[in-house]
Amino acid sequence: MCGIAGFWQAPGARAADPAAIARAMADTLIHRGPDDAGVWVDLEAGIALAHRRLSIVDLSPEGHQPMRSASGRYVTVFNGEIYNYRSLRAELEAEGAAPQWRGHSDTEVLLAAIERWGLEAALRRFVGMFAFALWDAQARALHLVRDRMGEKPLYYGWAGNALVFASELKAICAYPGFRRDVDPDALALYLRYGCVPAPYAIFAGTNKLLPGTILRIEARDLLVRRHPVLQPYWTLAGATTDGVRTLSTGSAKVLTDELDKALRAAVAGQMVADVPLGAFLSGGVDSSTVVALMQVQSSRPVRSFSIGFSESDYDEAGHAKRVARHLGTDHCELYVTSRDALAVVPSLPVMYDEPFADSSQVPTFLVSRLARQSVTVSLSGDGGDELFGGYNRHRWGRSLRRWLGWAPGGLRRGLARGVASRPPADWDRTFARLSALLPRGLRYKAAGDKLHKLAGLLSADSDETLYQLMVSFWPDGVARRAAGYPLPPGWIAHGTPAALRSMPERMMYLDALGYLPDDILVKVDRAAMSVSLETRVPLLDHRVVELAWRLPLRMKLHGGQGKWLLRQVLYRYVPRELIERPKQGFAVPLDSWLRGPLRDWAEALLDERRLAREGFLDPALIRKRWQEHLSGARNWQHHLWIALMFQAWLDQWRSSPA
Secondary structure, three states, rough: EEEEEEEEEEEOOOOEEEEHHHHHHHHOOOOEEEOOEEEEEEEOOOOOEEEOOOOOOOOHHHHOOEEEEEOOOOEEEEEEEEHHHHHHHHHHHOOOOOHHHHHHOOHHHHHHHHHOOOOOHHHOOEEEEEEEEEEEEEOOOOEEEOOOOOOOOOEEEEOOOEEEEEEOOOHHHOOHHHHHHHHHHHHHHHHHHHHOOOOOOOOEEEEEOOEEEEEEEHHHHHHHHHOOOEEEEEHHHHHHHHHHOOOOOOOOOHHHHHHHHHHHHHHHOOOOOOEEEEEEOOOOOHHHHHHHHHHHHHOOOOOEEEEEEEOOHHHOOHHHHHHHEEEEOEOOOOOOOOOHHOHHHHHHHHHHHOOOOOOHHHHHHHHHHHHHOOOOEEOOOOHHHHHOOOOOOHHHHHHHHHHHOOOHHHHHHHHHHHHHOOOOOHHHHHHHHHOOOOOOOOOOOHHHHHHEEEEEEHOOOOOOHHHHHHHOOOOOOEEOOOOOOOOOOHHHHHHHOOOOOOOHHHHHHHHHHHHHHHHHHHHHHHHHHHOOEEEEEEHOOOHHHHHHHHOOOOOOOOEEEOOOHHHHHOOOOHHHHHHHOOOOOOOOOOOHHOOOOOOOHHHHHOHHHHHHHHHOHHHHHHHHHHHHHHHHHHHOOHHHHHHHHHHHHHHHHHOOOO
């Protein structure tokens, strides 16, 4: 895992010392690559590439980047891993197309593969996570490439007559003359989703490269600042369409065998490293499956890591410990106090560069910091919910939509008012008293919050509106400078593939297309890389993704339970009783923190006069929800965290050098 940066300057706008600029950009990414650094410049072409290296495979100087291909045609800076690089290397050798190898890095194999098969054909062969820049000296063209599912980040934009790009925005901000004007549409989207979805970025004129996409720009495009050509080489829409049209018809056992085999192969491929390796373990289905498949294929105890909180409603460390004991891993857990967690909050704007408001960013950072004390690479279980139907909305969204279809509007509005009239804490107490009488599937933690959110969904009049309400936070209008809420290409505005006929499938598709790369994977990447830890996500091996879409929906949602087939794989290695419990998530007690130790900090950021002076957020709406939260009338923790993370980011952005 590394950090990349660079730029391509048009003639007439060349900097005096491009190498120094590129080096300064890369130095902002030292956390992504503390082991080595390099810069390559072609003064005549005006191109500069810079790299910060976290050494994982081939620790020798032969893995140094920027790296030039054997013929000299291509130069690359690469962030990520090509997990099947050894088999590709053997294939090149068998075809007589291998260069005189300098080392054994996957970057060298990447360059040789592109020289042999061309960029798109090589990408179709790659199994991995990556973001890289490729300069083609022969064609005088620059390519930026991102992996299929969006595990690794890549930003690009214009600064004067130069195209600039980097793994993180802080590196682009280091380019002289880059303008840091807040994009009002990106801000509006952030307030709705709690993250800035691709292709938007928080600064105007800057974008995130979409997953599975090649950006190509040639010299003639650079001269007129023409928008680069964007070409997908793999799409989730294509994978889902192909999958549902060729659904597997085998028995539950046959499909469990098939999924088990695919997951074993993905996990084994991602256990290759020349440095210590471990895994995050929460004790849930996804992380337990990954760790179980690591352990069964390892000759020594796998190192596993979890953190716990003193607040019992948010503590999963005990579950993780029992799973680790059963599997025989070398388990490390750390119980953190609220003070430990709160100490992370001031660093979040720097860590994430853009406003980002998934509050599980805090425990994700803490477990990453814990793991980094022992390992350099950690596998995680992210992706299981999106691929196998793990979110509550996947299970009960269809039933809710069916109910909304026949219930009169007046009845729905009255029910919503009735639910909202009681604070979430009252509903929590009611559900606690009734817990023994309720079916296991209805024993939710934070039941009051879920009921209040349900009340907000009762106005939905279509599947699309219902999903939009499920994943949205602030309503239209809170962003004062935005004309409206433009939707990211490929999201709800563009619909879902016609082959997806059921609501759960459409929701899973949209989650995998948007929420997964723009929230979950951003959260993990920035938190882990802030402590120089590489994370790998075996469930997002594209072959596993394609297999998941070939599974019938009944193999995912079965008997009122999500991730059914994935659970059947897990139960081959871990007893059912260690796993079966209500879904908890990787959360923090944000609601009580905002009323307690974070109250003064939040009050300063949400000061009405400050909000009015800055002009980004509607002061009246923000203050109303803040007062309702403080009084206990409503739990607006997530909405307020979104506003607070923007305000904290705004402070950091204004205080950092231009």
